[in-house]
Amino acid sequence: MAIAIMTSGGDCAGMNPAIKQFVDYCYTNEVQPYLIYDGLEGLIDGAIKAATYEDVAGIMHEGGTKIRSSRSKRFFEYEYRKQAFENLQKHGIDKIVILGGDGSFRALNQFHKDFGVNFVGIPATIDNDIYGTEYCLGVDTALNIIRQATDAVRDTSASFRRACVIETMGRDCGYLALVSAITCGAEICIIPELEYDLDSIGKRLKGELANGRKYIVCLVAEGCNKDKCISTPNLVRWLEEDIGIETRATILGHVQRGGNPTVFDRLMASEFVSYSIDKLLSDHKEGSVIVYKKSEFEFVSIEHVNSQKYKIREDLLELAKRLVN
Numbered sequence: 001m002a003i004a005i006m007t008s009g010g011d012c013a014g015m016n017p018a019i020k021q022f023v024d025y026c027y028t029n030e031v032q033p034y035l036i037y038d039g040l041e042g043l044i045d046g047a048i049k050a051a052t053y054e055d056v057a058g059i060m061h062e063g064g065t066k067i068r069s070s071r072s073k074r075f076f077e078y079e080y081r082k083q084a085f086e087n088l089q090k091h092g093i094d095k096i097v098i099l100g101g102d103g104s105f106r107a108l109n110q111f112h113k114d115f116g117v118n119f120v121g122i123p124a125t126i127d128n129d130i131y132g133t134e135y136c137l138g139v140d141t142a143l144n145i146i147r148q149a150t151d152a153v154r155d156t157s158a159s160f161r162r163a164c165v166i167e168t169m170g171r172d173c174g175y176l177a178l179v180s181a182i183t184c185g186a187e188i189c190i191i192p193e194l195e196y197d198l199d200s201i202g203k204r205l206k207g208e209l210a211n212g213r214k215y216i217v218c219l220v221a222e223g224c225n226k227d228k229c230i231s232t233p234n235l236v237r238w239l240e241e242d243i244g245i246e247t248r249a250t251i252l253g254h255v256q257r258g259g260n261p262t263v264f265d266r267l268m269a270s271e272f273v274s275y276s277i278d279k280l281l282s283d284h285k286e287g288s289v290i291v292y293k294k295s296e297f298e299f300v301s302i303e304h305v306n307s308q309k310y311k312i313r314e315d316l317l318e319l320a321k322r323l324v325n
């Protein structure tokens, strides 16, 4: 029996521990593990290799993905998916573990419909925006990187009596900015999911500045730069012109995607992968996604994951309401 692993879409910390656990767990179960390099592009081009322990030695603590990732236009075309299937056949691989987001799961669902290749999808994206799971691999590491950066920016902002606007990634989802705002003690949190009232925020901040406040920390989600809410440059302008405080912006960007995986992400990687392999070794016939809900793992269909848009938990949003008024 042969199972392959691949990483697809945006990389995240936790992918390397997952790849290591995949190889170790396959060998423990007397299954031949394969590595597909370069995501769906590599699958099309036949970048597939039988994995050895040496391939994954010493990668537990490394961010990113050793087998690399890609976004592929070609995979939308049947002709290239057929080529990809033939590459798998050459190695006798009929099962795949894919780490990625809902786009990657849709891709393998189509592949399963075309050629019957069994797969389990592991939610892996710093955005934490996949419907059906409360947690995606890589989120804890990204949040810790944001926390470290925000703590540092706060130090320098306080030294200059400045405001800082820190922009996080997340595409259209405000999860990273929201949790960071709550856990870093921000004064403002601007995300697409929360209505805000600049007049009321302004009154609150002016009062606090008059009472001796020395800095203002604002967390903004990148999804706000698409007309949904105030963008980073406009928030900087508002703070300087309306609130009267010198302001600097920090756009964290891809720094959030790298770095050593946290203990939590390493553990989640091990669990996600082991249960996925168990599932593929059982009489699993359809493609499915492993999700984490209420501290438990379960398997759901791709249709379920694609049926709705991810929504941030109401109670978390509630915690940040005082940061939008």
Ligand SMILES: Nc1ncnc2c1ncn2[C@@H]1O[C@H](COP(=O)(O)OP(=O)(O)O)[C@@H](O)[C@H]1O
Residues within 6 Å of the ligand: 008, 009, 010, 040, 070, 071, 072, 073, 074, 075, 076, 077, 100, 101, 102, 103, 104, 105, 106, 107, 108, 110, 125
């Ligand atoms: N319906 C589909 N059919 C075939 N391939 C798809 C489909 N949807 C997505 N893909 C492939 O999945 C890749 C990854 O999806 P993307 O949305 O970029 O990342 P993520 O997996 O992080 O959501 C895309 O680049 C594309 O090659």
Ligand SMILES: O=P(O)(O)OC[C@H]1O[C@](O)(COP(=O)(O)O)[C@@H](O)[C@@H]1O
Residues within 6 Å of the ligand: 009, 010, 011, 101, 124, 125, 126, 127, 169, 170, 171, 222, 257
């Ligand atoms: O690395 P790129 O192609 O610039 O993409 C940036 C995007 O990827 C992400 O970092 C992760 O997104 P996915 O995991 O869905 O691919 C987003 O937060 C961000 O908007």
